[in-house]
Amino acid sequence: MPNEFRTLDPLKETTIIALKRVVDPLIDLMFDAGITVHEFNRLVRQRAVRSAAARVSRENGCVSKSRIAIITGLPRSEVARILASDFETSYGRPGQHPARKVLAAWYSNPRFLSPNGDPAILTIFGRRRSFEQLVALHSGGIPVRAMLDQLTQINAVEILSGQRVKAKTRVPIFTGLTSSAIAIIGERAGDLLETLKSNVRTTTSPLFEGTALMGDIELDAVPLVHREIAEQGAAFIDAANSLLARSRVKPRRSPLKLSPKCRVGVTVYYFQDEIANRVSVPSSFYKIPRKNLQRHRSQSKKAQHRKVPVRSSRAESHG
Numbered sequence: 001m002p003n004e005f006r007t008l009d010p011l012k013e014t015t016i017i018a019l020k021r022v023v024d025p026l027i028d029l030m031f032d033a034g035i036t037v038h039e040f041n042r043l044v045r046q047r048a049v050r051s052a053a054a055r056v057s058r059e060n061g062c063v064s065k066s067r068i069a070i071i072t073g074l075p076r077s078e079v080a081r082i083l084a085s086d087f088e089t090s091y092g093r094p095g096q097h098p099a100r101k102v103l104a105a106w107y108s109n110p111r112f113l114s115p116n117g118d119p120a121i122l123t124i125f126g127r128r129r130s131f132e133q134l135v136a137l138h139s140g141g142i143p144v145r146a147m148l149d150q151l152t153q154i155n156a157v158e159i160l161s162g163q164r165v166k167a168k169t170r171v172p173i174f175t176g177l178t179s180s181a182i183a184i185i186g187e188r189a190g191d192l193l194e195t196l197k198s199n200v201r202t203t204t205s206p207l208f209e210g211t212a213l214m215g216d217i218e219l220d221a222v223p224l225v226h227r228e229i230a231e232q233g234a235a236f237i238d239a240a241n242s243l244l245a246r247s248r249v250k251p252r253r254s255p256l257k258l259s260p261k262c263r264v265g266v267t268v269y270y271f272q273d274e275i276a277n278r279v280s281v282p283s284s285f286y287k288i289p290r291k292n293l294q295r296h297r298s299q300s301k302k303a304q305h306r307k308v309p310v311r312s313s314r315a316e317s318h319g
Helices: 008-035 037-060 065-072 074-086 098-108 129-140 144-151 178-199 219-247 299-307 313-318
Strands: 157-160 164-167
Touching: 008 037, 008 178, 037 065, 037 074, 065 074, 098 129, 098 144, 098 164, 098 219, 129 144, 129 313
Parallel strands: none
Antiparallel strands: 157 164
């Protein structure tokens, strides 16, 4: 660990090492999205102040700028400025992505199921049993064409002849540098970190978290492992969705008392070290040939450097 991060507190040093592993992928995402270190620094300061304010408020029932300054290490003047600003980077705890809501409803709502229980093939437009109505009921206001484009892009649906659409998967995977894919990063990574953080703060009833890991898988076996885990993971998510759906209490017409609610979910993800994908390639392969550039002189510069014949003074006198 660099000297500037070394402390006499082993727990603090270990935490810094863990933060480095978390921050490194975020920095790569920053560069891909064109976010500067200055913008990231400003974001961290704002989030730190507001998080510390929430913590102090829970402990003391009021917000003390001095306490927040001590916790964050920021000047009290900056703490006051951030608290006084209206800028807020968090818009509350995110819900399920609209595309996931639409697909989940397609696989569970009897109105959009075929007689054998599978998602029915739907006409794209229509007032009754159609993809348009499915989106209107479960997307939260997303236009039908935008949702169709999104699900087609991630290969979750297939457009058939006669303006019909067929569901291909209940578990959409967002890829590419798109707003949806980046939003999923924040949603999934935030939930995972909240689970791990909750477990280090409690010794009873920890939230489930488990990892299956093998560090020496042969490269030839990776495609099969990847495919099998994807299939088993999709089946598990289907079963989890069914369990969560059965756990919901049906609303009564005249509820006497509203019971508190919370988000409950589980995420399955496959990971593979980048080194496992690397092939021995000469370093020169990654070097882009550099084009030799020459500075073009202006006409006046050329005239100044042009050789001019020297005539003798005798020739000038007789001229």
